[in-house]
Amino acid sequence: MKFFFKVICIIMSVLTFACTNDIKETNGKPSMINSLIDFGEVEYFTGVIGQTILFDIDNTDLNGSARYILTSQAVWLIENNKYKIIINGYTDELGTRGYNLALGAKRSAAVRDFLVLNGVDEVRIKTSTFGKERPLKICSSEKCYSANRRTVTTIHRN
Amino acid sequence: MKKLFCNSLMSKIMPLILALSISLCGSLAVGKPLKIEINKGIIEPLPLALPSFVAENNLSEIAENLTSVIIGDLQGTGLFKIIEDRTLIFEITNFNNPIRFGDWKTINSQALLVGAVSSNGTTNITVKFRLFDVFSETQIGNGLKFSGPKKGWRRIAHKIADEVYSRLTGEQKYFDSRVAFVAQEGPKNNLKKRLVLMDYDGANQVFLTNEENFLVLAPRFSPNGNKLLFTSYESGSPQIYLLDIRSRTKIILQEKPGTMSFSSSFSPNGEDIVFSLSTGTNTDIYKLNIASNSRSRLTSSVAIDTAPSFSPDGSKVVFESDRSGTQQLYIMPSNGGNAKRISFGKGSYGTPFWAPKGNLIAFTKQSEGFFHIGTMTPEGLEETLLTTSFLDEGPTWSPNGRVIMFTREISGSGGSSTLYSVDITGRNLKPVRANSSDPSWSKLLN
Numbered sequence: 001m002k003f004f005f006k007v008i009c010i011i012m013s014v015l016t017f018a019c020t021n022d023i024k025e026t027n028g029k030p031s032m033i034n035s036l037i038d039f040g041e042v043e044y045f046t047g048v049i050g051q052t053i054l055f056d057i058d059n060t061d062l063n064g065s066a067r068y069i070l071t072s073q074a075v076w077l078i079e080n081n082k083y084k085i086i087i088n089g090y091t092d093e094l095g096t097r098g099y100n101l102a103l104g105a106k107r108s109a110a111v112r113d114f115l116v117l118n119g120v121d122e123v124r125i126k127t128s129t130f131g132k133e134r135p136l137k138i139c140s141s142e143k144c145y146s147a148n149r150r151t152v153t154t155i156h157r158n
Numbered sequence: 159m160k161k162l163f164c165n166s167l168m169s170k171i172m173p174l175i176l177a178l179s180i181s182l183c184g185s186l187a188v189g190k191p192l193k194i195e196i197n198k199g200i201i202e203p204l205p206l207a208l209p210s211f212v213a214e215n216n217l218s219e220i221a222e223n224l225t226s227v228i229i230g231d232l233q234g235t236g237l238f239k240i241i242e243d244r245t246l247i248f249e250i251t252n253f254n255n256p257i258r259f260g261d262w263k264t265i266n267s268q269a270l271l272v273g274a275v276s277s278n279g280t281t282n283i284t285v286k287f288r289l290f291d292v293f294s295e296t297q298i299g300n301g302l303k304f305s306g307p308k309k310g311w312r313r314i315a316h317k318i319a320d321e322v323y324s325r326l327t328g329e330q331k332y333f334d335s336r337v338a339f340v341a342q343e344g345p346k347n348n349l350k351k352r353l354v355l356m357d358y359d360g361a362n363q364v365f366l367t368n369e370e371n372f373l374v375l376a377p378r379f380s381p382n383g384n385k386l387l388f389t390s391y392e393s394g395s396p397q398i399y400l401l402d403i404r405s406r407t408k409i410i411l412q413e414k415p416g417t418m419s420f421s422s423s424f425s426p427n428g429e430d431i432v433f434s435l436s437t438g439t440n441t442d443i444y445k446l447n448i449a450s451n452s453r454s455r456l457t458s459s460v461a462i463d464t465a466p467s468f469s470p471d472g473s474k475v476v477f478e479s480d481r482s483g484t485q486q487l488y489i490m491p492s493n494g495g496n497a498k499r500i501s502f503g504k505g506s507y508g509t510p511f512w513a514p515k516g517n518l519i520a521f522t523k524q525s526e527g528f529f530h531i532g533t534m535t536p537e538g539l540e541e542t543l544l545t546t547s548f549l550d551e552g553p554t555w556s557p558n559g560r561v562i563m564f565t566r567e568i569s570g571s572g573g574s575s576t577l578y579s580v581d582i583t584g585r586n587l588k589p590v591r592a593n594s595s596d597p598s599w600s601k602l603l604n
Contacts, residue, residue, distance in 0.1 A: 086394075093567070096508040096522050096551050097375060097596070098421035098434060099478065099485060101389075101396060102441035102462040105418055109438025127438045128395035129418055133373060138346040140548070140569035 042083070042155050045076050053111055055149040058095070058103065060110045070111060073153060074118035081124075084156045087111050089129045090136070092145035097131060104129030111151045201585065203239040204326065206232065207267035207292070209250045210243045214276035217283065220308065221275045224285060224315045228271070230359060231319035231333045236586035238326075241267050253286065259295045267292050271322055281307055285314050289322055299325045312361060313603070320602075330558035333358060334603050337554075337563065338377040338386050340596040341365070342575060351595075353377055353388055355403065358556075358599065360591055366401060376552075376596050378423045383600040387411075387422040387431060398422045398433055400448070412446055412453065421464045425472050425492070432456065432466035432475055432492075443477055445492070456494035465509045468492060469516055469536070476500075476510040476519055476536070487521060489536060500538030509552050512536075513559045514601070518582070520553035520562050531564050533582060544584040548573075552595070557602040561586075565595040 037044045045051070049072040053062065062070065077083065089104030089111075108127035116122050137144035208229055213221035225243075232238045243249070248261045253274035262270050273287035286303035290296065302321060304314045313334060320331035341354045353366040353374050366386070367374050373391040380386070386401045393410065398419045401408040411431070412419055422433035435444045443456045443463045457463040461481035468475055469492075476489045482499065485506035490497035501507040505525025512519055516536070523530040523543065529550040532543040549567040556562070556579075563579045566589075577590040577597050590597075 093549065095524070096465070096478075096485075098464040099462060099480075099508055101375075101418070101420050102434060102436055102464050105436040105438045105441060106462070112438065126395075126416075129436070129438075133349070133351075133375075135347050138571040138573075140571075140573060 039076070040080055045073070045080075045155055049073055049076055051153045053107075053151045053153075054146065055107055055151075057092070057145075057149070059149075060103070060106045062110055062114055067114070070114045071118060074115050074120050077115065077120045077124070081121075082157065084124045084126070085115075086126045086128060086154045086156060087151050088154070089127070089131075089151050090134065090148055091132050092148045093132045093135060093140070094145065095132065100131035101129050102131075104131045107149075107151050111153065201237070203237055204269065205241060205267045206238045206269045206271065206322075206326075207241040207246065207262055207265065208232070208271050209246055209248070211273035211275055211285070211287075212250055212253050214253075214274050217275045217277055220283060220311050224273070224275060224311055224318075227312055227315035227359075227361075228273075228319045228322070231316060232322060234359070234586075234588075235323065236581065237323075241265060253288075257290055257295075259290075259292055262290075262292045269298070269326060273318065277308070281309075283308050283311065283314070285311075285318065287318050287321070289325055312357065316357070316359075329560055331602055332556040332558040332560065335557050336379075336383065336600045336603065337577075337590075338366075338379060338388075338598045338600070339577060339591070339594050340374060340377065342593045342595060346571060346573065351375065353386070353401070354594075356591070366403070366406065376421060377598045379598050379600045380424050381426055381428045381601060383603060385428075386598070387424065387433075389420040389422070396420045398431070411448070412444075412451075421466065423467050425468050426470055427472060432468065432477075434464040434466070443475070445494075454494070456490065456492075457497065467511045467519075469512050470514055471516065474536075476512055478508040478510060480506075485524075487519065487534075487538075500534070500536065501541075502538065503541055511553050511555060513555050514557060515559045518559070520555060522551040522553065522564075531562060531580065533562075542582075542584070544580050544582065545578070545587060550578075552597070554597050554599045556599055563590060563597040563599055565597065567595075 050069050053066045087108040089108035091100040091103050112125050112127050135148040137147045210225045211221040229240050233240050250272050270290040270292050275283055275285050277283045282305055284303055284305045288301040289298045291298050304317055306314055316334040320333045324331050335358045337358050338355050340351045343350045350372050351374050354363055355366055356363040371392055375389040377386045377388040384403055388399055389396050390399050396418045397413050398411045399408045400411055418436045419433050422431050424431055430445050430447050432445050434441050441462045443466045444453055445456055446453045459481045461479050463479045466475050466477040473492055474489050475492050478485050479488050485508045486499055487501040487507045487510045488497040488499050505523055507521050507523050509522045510519050518533045520533050523532050528546050530543040531545045531550050531553050534541040547566055548569040551565050553562045553564045561579050561581055565575050566578045567575045574593055575595040576592050577594045579590050580587040
């Protein structure tokens with residue numbers, strides 16, 4: 001089983017361009033990325049895999065990009081099983097306070113359920129909601145709203 | 159005499175009376191209550207002369223302050239045009255002197271309030287007043303006096319204004335009441351939110367939670383006004399707390415591992431609360447008996463069920479649910495069971511709040527890019543929208559059900575929240591406090 005996950009990890013690492021000697025073209029200029037971050041580091045989870053999942057308006061469905069990030073999260077969490085996580089759900093500002101709290105909770109639960117389905121032990125996961133409190137971006141247009149409809153997975157030691 | 163008073167005053171304040179759907183005098187039938195549509199009620203305010211209360215022993219400062227709070231209360235309703243001292247050519251120097259009605263008629267004041275403040279040398283004051291109908295030259299109701307500690311002069315002022323309001327409109331009182339709300343500080347993406355208590359007019363503000371407790375939401379008064387329910391992030395996730403206002407002690411209600419709770423409100427007898435409990439995947443409405451800590455589940459849909467509010471008789475609960483695909487209002491028995499949908503207009507409906515008289519339900523409506531505060535009957539009829547803005551939400555009722563307070567948020571990165579109030583006719587929309595949200599209006603204080 002462990003071997004299987006290691007294989008997946010390696011595949012994921014390749015997919016996320018995070019091998020130790022990777023060089024990637026960025027805007028035509030070659031640059032080293034993440035070459036110093038070890039797969040076992042929390043920074044790998046936060047910086048390479050990503051903590052944030054975005055959602056459509058009044059929706060809790062996980063799109064293709066979300067599933068991709070969450071699969072990578074699951075792989076990392078299984079390999080680095082000394083960590084626990086908290087998933088916080090957020091909404092945009094359009095909507096009433098109570099409804100948005102429930103919607104944020106539903107988004108964090110959708111992320112939790114996906115991670116559990118992909119092998120992460122449920123006892124390592126805590127979910128919460130901030131609803132429309134604590135937006136990431138504060139303009140009142142879709143540009144900001146789309147960034148605010150999110151969940152953020154935070155790593156905790158022990 | 160009573161009839162005379164009615165005839166003279168009626169001609170001037172008929173529109174006012176119609177707007178309030180009340181009858182000033184039993185002998186005159188006002189007829190069918192007029193339904194006032196949003197932005198259509200144009201009402202001539204009733205001219206009321208309000209000379210400074212007479213200071214009987216060296217209490218001129220208190221007398222002036224009292225007068226000014228009474229003026230603020232009455233003027234704030236939008237129903238009265240107060241004729242103040244500075245525009246008066248006459249003054250009242252002795253509370254017991256006969257009223258020279260002729261003088262007051264020349265300035266066209268329909269009503270006259272005369273008052274005096276005295277003290278027997280202790281820390282207490284006594285405030286008395288008389289209210290007159292100028293054109294019929296009669297007193298309206300009995301003279302009254304209130305006694306209390308000097309430092310409680312504001313409450314005495316509110317009680318007198320309540321008497322005047324009630325006698326001239328036939329409505330129940332509401333000035334002697336308080337509002338709990340959330341004060342906001344800081345940038346929009348990291349607002350510090352604290353619980354605050356104030357008089358309904360914004361005076362006597364007291365912070366109830368400290369800065370460490372950085373995020374609190376949605377306070378709700380207990381029926382006797384001594385306690386507040388609110389949602390706090392003290393434990394990391396939203397949970398409901400019960401705060402005793404006097405002792406400032408608070409307890410967490412129902413922290414069940416892995417769940418979140420919010421959107422709470424009291425039953426009319428104060429013994430139970432209804433609230434939303436979320437497992438994440440599902441948010442349902444529960445009832446909790448505070449004394450026994452026993453919990454029962456009222457809804458079990460897979461949808462988001464939230465924002466429950468009891469009917470004043472305690473038999474029903476109105477709440478919002480997206481079980482139909484969009485947020486709509488539903489009413490169910492207060493022990494759970496069949497929920498009946500009552501909102502069918504265009505758009506979505508949330509945060510229902512049952513009026514103290516039971517005849518209306520206030521709500522937030524979201525439609526075509528705008529938010530509205532509105533009212534409808536418990537049968538879902540007579541939907542009336544009172545406001546329109548980028549974001550209005552969370553109505554709460556004044557103790558007499560005549561005024562609604564709510565949160566208005568301005569769009570944009572600097573957009574802040576402000577408490578607003580509006581008459582149930584849609585008139586008299588005005589800001590109450592800046593940088594604030596989530597108001598809960600108490601019942602009339604004892």
